[in-house]
Amino acid sequence: xxxxxxxxxxxxxxxxxxxxxxxxxxxxxxxxxxxxxxxxxxxxxxxxxxxxxxxxxxxxxxxxxxxxxxxxxxxxxxxxxxxxxxxxxxxxxxxxxxxxxxxxxxxxxxxxxxxxxxxxxxxxxxxxxxxxxxxxxxxxxxxxxxxxxxxxxxxxxxxxxxxxxxxxxxxxxxxxxxxxxxxxxxxxxxxxxxxxxxxxxxxxxxxxxxxxxxxxxxxxxxxxxxxxxxxxxxxxxxxxxxxxxxxxxxxxxxxxxxxxxxxxxxxxxxxxxxxxxxxxxxxxxxxxxxxxxxxxxxxxxxxxxxxxxxxxxxxxxxxxxxxxxxxxxxxxxxxxxxxxxxxxxxxxxxxxxxxxxxxxxxxxxxxxxxxxxxxxxxxxxxxxxxxxxxxxxxxxxxxxxxxxxxxxxxxxxxxxxxxxxxxxxxxxxxxxxxxxxxxxxxxxxxxxxxxxxxxxxxxxxxxxxxxxxxxxxxxxxxxxxxxxxxxxxxxxxxxxxxxxxxxxxxxxxxxxxxxxxxxxxxxxxxxxxxxxxxxxxxxxxxxxxxxxxxxxxxxxxxxxxxxxxxxxxxxxxxxxxxxxxxxxxxxxxxxxxxxxxxxxxxxxxxxxxxxxxxxxxxxxxxxxxxxxxxxxxxxxxxxxxxxxxxxxxxxxxxxxxxxxxxxxxxxxxxxxxxxxxxxxxxxxxxxxxxxxxxxxxxxxxxxxxxxxxxxxxxxxxxxxxxxxxxxxxxxxxxxxxxxxxxxxxxxxxxxxxxxxxxxxxxxxxxxx
Numbered sequence: 017x018x019x020x021x022x023x024x025x026x027x028x029x030x031x032x033x034x035x036x037x038x039x040x041x042x043x044x045x046x047x048x049x050x051x052x053x054x055x056x057x058x059x060x061x062x063x064x065x066x067x068x069x070x071x072x073x074x075x076x077x078x079x080x081x082x083x084x085x086x087x088x089x090x091x092x093x094x095x096x097x098x099x100x101x102x103x104x105x106x107x108x109x110x111x112x113x114x115x116x117x118x119x120x121x122x123x124x125x126x127x128x129x130x131x132x133x134x135x136x137x138x139x140x141x142x143x144x145x146x147x148x149x150x151x152x153x154x155x156x157x158x159x160x161x162x163x164x165x166x167x168x169x170x171x172x173x174x175x176x177x178x179x180x181x182x183x184x185x186x187x188x189x190x191x192x193x194x195x196x197x198x199x200x201x202x203x204x205x206x207x208x209x210x211x212x213x214x215x216x217x218x219x220x221x222x223x224x225x226x227x228x229x230x231x232x233x234x235x236x237x238x239x240x241x242x243x244x245x246x247x248x249x250x251x252x253x254x255x256x257x258x259x260x261x262x263x264x265x266x267x268x269x270x271x272x273x274x275x276x277x278x279x280x281x282x283x284x285x286x287x288x289x290x291x292x293x294x295x296x297x298x299x300x301x302x303x304x305x306x307x308x309x310x311x312x313x314x315x316x317x318x319x320x321x322x323x324x325x326x327x328x329x330x331x332x333x334x335x336x337x338x339x340x341x342x343x344x345x346x347x348x349x350x351x352x353x354x355x356x357x358x359x360x361x362x363x364x365x366x367x368x369x370x371x372x373x374x375x376x377x378x379x380x381x382x383x384x385x386x387x388x389x390x391x392x393x394x395x396x397x398x399x400x401x402x403x404x405x406x407x408x409x410x411x412x413x414x415x416x417x418x419x420x421x422x423x424x425x426x427x428x429x430x431x432x433x434x435x436x437x438x439x440x441x442x443x444x445x446x447x448x449x450x451x452x453x454x455x456x457x458x459x460x461x462x463x464x465x466x467x468x469x470x471x472x473x474x475x476x477x478x479x480x481x482x483x484x485x486x487x488x489x490x491x492x493x494x495x496x497x498x499x500x501x502x503x504x505x506x507x508x509x510x511x512x513x514x515x516x517x518x519x520x521x522x523x524x525x526x527x528x529x530x531x532x533x534x535x536x537x538x539x540x541x542x543x544x545x546x547x548x549x550x551x552x553x554x555x556x557x558x559x560x561x562x563x564x565x566x567x568x569x570x571x572x573x574x575x576x577x578x579x580x581x582x583x584x585x586x587x588x589x590x591x592x593x594x595x596x597x598x599x600x601x602x603x604x605x606x607x608x609x610x611x612x613x614x615x616x617x618x619x620x621x622x623x624x625x626x627x628x629x630x631x632x633x634x635x636x637x638x639x640x641x642x643x644x645x646x647x648x649x650x651x652x653x654x655x656x657x658x659x660x661x662x663x664x665x666x667x668x669x670x671x672x673x674x675x676x677x678x679x680x681x682x683x684x685x686x687x688x689x690x691x692x693x694x695x696x697x698x699x700x701x702x703x704x705x706x707x708x709x710x711x712x713x714x715x716x717x718x719x720x721x722x723x724x725x726x727x728x729x730x731x732x733x734x735x736x737x738x739x740x741x742x743x744x745x746x747x748x749x750x751x752x753x754x755x756x757x758x759x760x761x762x763x764x765x766x767x768x769x770x771x772x773x774x775x776x777x778x779x780x781x782x783x784x
Contacts, residue, residue, distance in 0.1 A: 020078045021099065022068050022126075026366065029065055030185060031178025032058070039066040039169055043073075043124070043152060046167040047145055050155040053171035055381040056262025056304045060128050062171060063156045067126050074152070075727070076121035084129030084380045085330035085435040088444055094473045096125070096140070098434070103469030103650045105687040107508040110472055111140065116685070123749075129380060131157040131391035138163050159299070173259035180254050182261060195276070196247040228422045249276040256283050262381060263307035267364035270314060283310060308385045310710035311362060321347055322355045323364065323378075324393065328403045331435030332368060332375035337410075341402045372432035404440040407433060408453065411440075411460045418463045419570045421608025427647055430464045437461065440476050452488030456479040459494035463571070465502055466613050469648030475502050482515075493523055493531035500538045504545065505651060507693070512542050533562035537576050544579055547696050552583040552697035573599045574612040581619050583617035586696040594623050607766060614643035614652050618659065622700070625663050633663045638737050654683040655697075657736050662704040670711035671720045673704055678724020679732035686729075 039062065042049045051059045064080070066534035071078050083092060089454040093110035100123075104113045125144075130137040138161040141153055145165070155161055160168045175184060198278035226760075253276055257263040267279060274282075283306075312320060312488045325342040326333070335353060343349035356376060359365045378386070390396050410433060414426045430437075437457075444454035458477040465474025479498040486492055503512035516535045522533035540555030557575050563573045563783075577596050585593035597619040604613035621636035637660045643653035657680045665673035680701075684690040709717045727735060 020068070020071055020124075021101070022064055022078060023368070025065070027189065028185060030182040031174055032062055032065075032664065035062055035169075035171060035694065036066060036069075039063070042167050042169060043070055043154065046165070047151065048141065048153045048155065048161070048163055048166045049169060050157065050160050051169050051171055051244065052157060052160055052167055054304060055158065056259070056260050056379075057173055059156045059171050059263040060257075061261070063126055063128070063154055067124055067154055069397075070124060072121050074124045076123045076150070078124040078311035080126045080127065080128065082128050083133060083137065085131060085439070087330075087439070089133050090476070091438060092133060092136055092140055094126075094476065097472065098127070103648045103686060105469075105471045105505055105507075105651060107475065107503070107511070108472075110114060111143070113472070113686075114140075114144060115147045118144060118151050118358045120150065121148070122150040123148075124152045124154060126156065128156040130161070131159050134159060134161065138616055143418075154660060174254075174261060174264075175259065176251060176254060176753055179257075179259040179264060180250055182229055183250060183254060183264045183268055186265050186363070187271040190269050190272055190363070192268065192271035195271070203620050210515065212625075222255065229479050233314075246276065249280065249551075253280055256280065257307055258303045260304050260307070262379065263304050265363040266307055266311045269361055270311070272361070280648070283307075300434070304381065305385070305625040307383060311364065312389075315362070315364075316358070318347060318351065318357075319355055319358050320389070322352070323359060323382075323386045324390040325386075325399050326359075326365075326378055327383045327390055328396070328399045328439075329378070329436065330439050332370060332377045333431065333436075334373060334375050337406050337436075338376070342405045370432050371428040375432070386409075400443050403436070404453075405441045407436045407440045408457055411437065413458055413465060415460050418467065418611075420609060423608070423610050424646065426463070427468050430461075430468060437464075441481075445480055449482070452483035452486035452491040454484065455486055455488070455491040455495040459483075459491070461497045462498040463500065465498070466505065467571075467647055468631060469650060471502050471506055475499070475506065475606070478502065483782070489522065489526050490528065490531075493519055493528055494534075496522070497531060497534040497538055500535065501541070504538055504542045507545075509542060512538070516542075529719075530566055530568060533559050533566065533568070536562070537572070540576075540580055544583055545694055545697075547694050549583045549587050549696070553580060553587070556580045556583065569603075571609060571612045574603060575615065578612065578615045578619060581616075585619065585622065588625055590626060593619060597623070610643050611647055611649065614640045614647075614649070614656075617643075618652065621656070621663070622659055623660070625666065628668050630663055632662065634667075637663065641733060641736045644692065650683055650687050653733070654680050654687055657732060658701050658704070659685070660736055662700045665704050665707045665711070670708040671716070674708045674712065674717050675710070675724035675727075676732075676736060677701065677704060678721035679727045679735060681725050683732065684730060 037052065039049065043066065051063050053059050057100070067078050067080070079099045079101070081096050083095055086092065086095060093114060096114055097104065097110050100114070100117060102113060102117055104110070106113070127137065127141065127288055134157070137155075141155070141161060142163045144151055145153060145163070160166060180196075187193075187195050217276070244346060248671060253267065254264065254676035270279060312323065312735060315323065322338075322342055325347070326338065328341065328550070331339070335356070338356065339349040339352045343352060347355070356365065359366060360376070364382055365378055367374060367376055369375075387396070390399060410429070414430055417426050441454060441457055444450045444457060454477075458474070458481045461474065461477075465471055465478075482492065482495050482499060496515050500512045500516035500519060503509075503515060516539050519540075520532055520535040523535060536555050537559035540552050540557075540559060543549075543552035543555060556579055559572070560576050560580065562575070563569070577600050581593040581596035581600075584590075584596070585741075597616045600616040601613060601620065604610070604616065617640040621633045621640060624633035637656050639654060639657040641660065644650075644656060657676055661673045661680070681690075705717075708720075712720065715751045724732070724735075
């Protein structure tokens with residue numbers, strides 16, 4: 017995991033030297049600093065810059081959690097879990113996971129856009145600060161959190177010099193003629209509109225805005241627009257916009273089309289309309305709203321309509337999504353790209369590069385204005401449904417493409433689309449008639465919950481969706497077996513049995529053979545993790561027979577083969593386990609599938625170790641570690657690290673083996689019960705510990721083990737991936753590698769056929 021998820025700055029940061037120094041100083045003395053101010057004043061930009069500059073002081077990293085896209089207060093904890101890059105496989109509440117992770121770490125957490133969730137956010141921040149002494153929180157919003165010990169930094173608009181510089185730079189970026197910069201001697205705060213505070217912190221609350229009175233300039237219609245030298249016109253425009261950065265950037269976006277004098281004249285008309293000619297009566301929040309409203313008026317009718325419709329996107333969005341969601345008779349899809357370009361040129365949108373590709377983002381303040389217009393058009397629910405439908409389609413596509421060479425792309429797309437998928441699920445749950453869609457979507461996203469390390473959030477949505485009676489049996493059945501799968505991996509056997517039993521009973525009643533096969537498969541998985549190997553072989557074998565008969569082939573089916581291979585290996589049938597695993601690896605290579613391939617590599621790595629082929633085992637297991645780390649699959653990751661430790665001690669490097677064993681402990685703490693509480697899964701770990709302690713002695717082993725425990729997850733992965741370690745010389749393979757799995761068990765179970773592919777090669781209900 018990277019130490020920071022802060023976004024890169026897209027253009028030059030202008031001014032705010034005093035405020036930067038003040039915020040930096042506050043982070044040295046206070047564990048909770050809240051930057052407050054009106055919308056568009058630059059709170060987020062300042063906070064992110066200060067956080068980036070402070071990174072070296074936080075040994076465990078700086079993380080940004082964006083809360084503005086959230087509607088449901090229950091999602092705050094999941095958003096923080098996501099921001100911290102945590103992968104929790106337990107049924108524990110996410111708040112408990114957060115506390116445990118942060119308790120002994122030195123971390124700076126930036127919480128942005130909390131004001132609409134202030135009460136719930138304040139309670140969570142208070143608890144985290146009380147229980148994690150190394151945590152510092154930098155909050156950004158329009159109001160304080162009102163938490164004990166909070167230091168509030170009210171952020172005033174830009175001073176005259178900085179405002180003029182910002183306007184000139186952003187206008188140049190937009191392609192406008194060169195504007196004069198700030199004049200010499202015009203110090204920050206030299207004009208009344210600059211406000212009362214420039215970086216002076218207070219512990220008593222937010223500042224009171226003191227809008228200044230702009231001086232009238234002669235010689236222009238209306239008596240208020242700029243006359244005289246261009247520098248004076250620029251200065252006056254900055255005054256009229258109160259030095260609010262967002263208002264200045266919106267104005268800069270118009271300067272390729274209008275002169276500064278024309279803008280002043282038009283703005284003056286709007287200000288007089290709102291204040292009956294009394295400029296000083298216009299508060300700063302109204303100044304920004306007026307500037308946004310004026311930008312709205314200057315947009316074409318098509319741009320205004322697109323602006324309103326874009327407000328349903330809670331996060332970054334791409335062109336294809338906009339074309340579907342916002343297109344229609346009034347906005348032909350072929351016009352969307354040009355209209356986006358127009359909004360981008362006017363600074364109403366920003367463009368950013370994400371792991372999933374290029375995307376656009378609308379600032380919250382601008383989006384809120386568009387949402388009001390959308391509500392006035394009485395079109396909000398329809399547009400939210402269209403947004404929901406697009407992301408349900410995306411989820412369906414991702415599920416199908418999970419079983420393809422695009423698996424890494426699917427993982428990146430899912431992460432980028434998470435705010436939208438949450439919004440889609442929320443809408444389905446809000447509308448009683450759409451309960452079946454909530455169940456369908458929560459089930460369709462099984463690969464995101466299981467394959468991409470979001471079990472806890474998946475459990476949240478599945479539980480909520482299944483609490484509703486949808487009347488659509490197929491959607492309910494899929495959500496049930498996915499819930500059972502999630503609960504199995506969380507170690508919650510009671511919930512798993514309840515969900516899978518209901519799924520099996522209802523599937524038989526409705527004659528849904530595929531859902532019944534999935535329920536049987538997951539019951540077999542539960543048996544595997546609870547050491548009931550005969551039952552695991554029986555149930556998983558029956559599920560595989562059903563999959564073949566139904567023509568189902570996807571990652572779930574291949575995982576069933578790997579789980580059957582594990583059961584056979586635990587019972588001593590290494591040959592049968594190897595045959596199954598090699599078949600899975602072959603199919604994965606044919607289809608470009610990586611996630612299940614990693615588990616096949618894990619089993620094959622064990623078999624190579626058991627045969628004394630340590631170099632081959634290390635190669636297989638390091639590839640397994642790399643794949644699982646990429647997908648954030650901590651179950652596969654920690655299993656591979658533990659087995660790699662066994663390979664390492666067999667090679668003769670007992671100290672490094674002990675370090676790897678120690679490094680696995682905090683990962684298991686995140687995954688849940690160590691080695692699932694399974695005696696069978698625990699044998700390799702116990703054997704490694706025994707050999708390492710014999711080689712090193714208890715004291716040296718303990719020291720190396722503790723050193724491993726101190727590694728972060730990222731450091732543990734890096735350690736596991738280090739190649740080129742030389743095997744010990746003179747250690748016979750048969751002495752160095754006693755088999756950890758029982759070898760005197762039952763004979764091989766016949767019939768290790770490759771599962772038949774579906775006619776489409778994609779699979780059905782759980783295609784992925």
